[in-house]
Amino acid sequence: MRVETLLRNTAAANPGRIAVTAEETRLSYGVLDDKSDRLASALLARGVRRGDRVVVFMENIWEMTVAVFAVLKAGAVLCPVNPSLKADGLRFVLGDCRPSAILTQAKYARLCEEAGRDVPVSLITVVARGAVAIPGVLAFDDCVAEEPDGLPEAGTGDDLAMIIYTSGSTGNAKGVMMTHANIVAASGSIAAYLENSADDVILGILPLSFTYGLYQLLVAVRVGARLVLQKNFAFPHAVLAAARAEGITGLPLVPTMAAMILSMKDVEPLPTLRYITNAAAALPTAHVAGLTELFPQACLYLMYGLTECARATFLPPEEVDQRPDSVGKAIPGTEVLVVDETGRSLPAGTVGELVVRGPHVMQGYWENPASTGAVLRPGPKPGERWLHTGDLFRTDAAGFLYFVGRKDDIVKVGGEKIALSQVEAALHACRGVVAAVVVGVPDPVLGMALRAVAVVSDPTLTERDVLRHCAGILPESMVPKSVEFRAELPLTASGKVSRRLVTEAGEKE
Template structure:
């Protein structure tokens, strides 16, 4: 077996261990590990024949289709750096990303070829656009994905590389500003995927549902971990039709269900879904945003005996913490402790550790940290600072946490989200947790509105599961469960909350959009 020094070695090893085992399921298409491995060799050869060399950036702009994981492994096998980008990105964001990473090639689908061409138009050296799944003739200058796949793979597809080489540049969602390119080395991806596989006890018998975009960290690591352990990944393009997705999960014998709070709310809203609907399911994970305790309890009732992992992660290190399922009943609102092989700490403004129960900024240490932000030394210096160990760096997350006496972590909120009311600091998440526990509330978000007397007051935006729920009932619930200064002064009802493609609510857009009672 090859030594695992680089991420693409996962695929080679799993192909050698179980050649016929299904690696990717995409609708009616099923790719075995040997088939995926051989196709990655051919596509890597096709990229190399078109000038891709070590260190070049290759954008992968695709839905969750089988060509996306193939592209990722082929880019790595060619010695290049893959840049996963969600096709739902706006035209402006796409142009910003292309301008930032200056890709040599863009691997995409025919339906996104025009958007990719427009985004690349202003570059000094426009990339080659390669499009899959064309049903008509491709535009001039756009190459066919299938053409690259016809290349004859040489015995050796790529130059020797090292674990310290850059593997990926993955862009932050841009929900709070301009997206930043997070640089992740092979060694970091190997470290964090090993940690995730260990605490989830992943193995070759697992069948993991991948409905979260592979272009975001949480979705991407479903692929990386599956390839590492030889598991099967079942690709779904969205969760817009949960009945269909869950039926597919049942048919495929899905054992792992990664989700985000939006998905949890949709699942819990399916009145006809009965306990035991996914008989092969053994674990559920959540990492994109905090899962409200009410959702945790609901999932526990719907999937009895299934382990639920509440996790915290961010693009800059993929995962930071997880809560062992055995602790879930005692600490339903905790995200646990540092993942295996890493460390976390909560520090004050001066970088000093704070006592248990005190709110401070979470810092993360370990081999899974990003290398920095592509082309942005200033932002890198703010995020990566000296750690207590000489020569080491730690990631300052910008997120506020507290820890209990046993060291378990509790997310409080983003530094920028904290609201001052009557001189006291209020974390919106605490109020949102209470709102989610109100019968008939599907989703909720709280923000501060300037007030001449109190400094700020709280307003809440709510998505109802029960159309008869009114603002008076919600306010009574809040008054019973919160101090007076934390009770929202206004409840606004929406049909939905604006989100990134990774499932995170975009607070800025909630404030910019209007009421739709």
């Protein structure tokens, strides 16, 4: 099956059902299907061909949902890019995937023009939400107003559907290649364990240009649910008010959003809320407790995923009370293992790298065989191919998984290896700490020492208070040497706290 078939099937069965709500716009499945047909036809008429890459550089607006399916219906390869990317980052992506078209908004048109000047192809640019004085730029509204003129015959599920870029936090971003079959498998598995149905109303607050956000759209379309788009979480009271008015049943979030919600006063209930999900980064156990207390009727799904496979694990809600620091087991239809450096499966309690196998795992990195070979490796049985995540995990006796940290986030303090994520978990359990990150800093005696950087809601909280708290629950070697308080922590475009930016800011001081 191909991804656009999910939309065609739902639109044929329930054309009048609302698919997307964004500000004052409400698109039915029939309209979403029709508009994406028209845009696909317009792209084809202007030279986009099967297999061409098409960049979609938009915020969470209804036009982006149309663009996603239009690209796929044209037989092209979807390349979603977060519009917070600056000129250099966008220039890298355009030069790497060499798209034949870019779909964007008027306010980003000049940025796209600047970034695309050195791209060795002629870019077709389609702009939504306003006109721009750039020759040759097409208006989104004009394209979707044209009568569709025959779309290409559908290919197969093995065709490349998407190139979605990693964050590039450890170097240049890499283009993760996903086939239609990969995406259909991932969306089906997610919908199964979340028990999604046409009755669901899902809050689309996470960027559609990132895997976690995009799959809210793909899963909603698959089951005929409604997606309520919001551009960001800068004004949480307004977002939650909109969520309440729309009767949302699904609330996908990341830890920074959870921290903001839990720091708010007088949060009104969301009476229709059925479930909450967390991915991107581990949710501190203090936040787990806070969310379950704030929304007692909602099931909490603690998940682990990465761009290279969308999702890998989930913890069933009935296990949350007993294992609030676990991310569960493999999602349906997939396998995971914790292995040593030779690929040998490790026993419970032993820390090793998580590897993933299943129909949702990427095909590789776009035009990057060296990086592909480093993470997609043969397994012990003939024909097996496992994704090596670069993340350290352990299992308990029942087989539930626990995130320990990135391989890159292990710091040696006085000769002892420390997982920074474990120290951060202790910090988040401290009363008054809203968000925290731990970094390694040079130390003349220990080689490296730990520095905590925290955002607090209690202005009376002191460094001594935080260190005393940590000393009460952590081994001496894991207690930070110092604590720095800041008004906020730098985030990546996907909403994660950026340890790299925290470290760089400290080095400049």
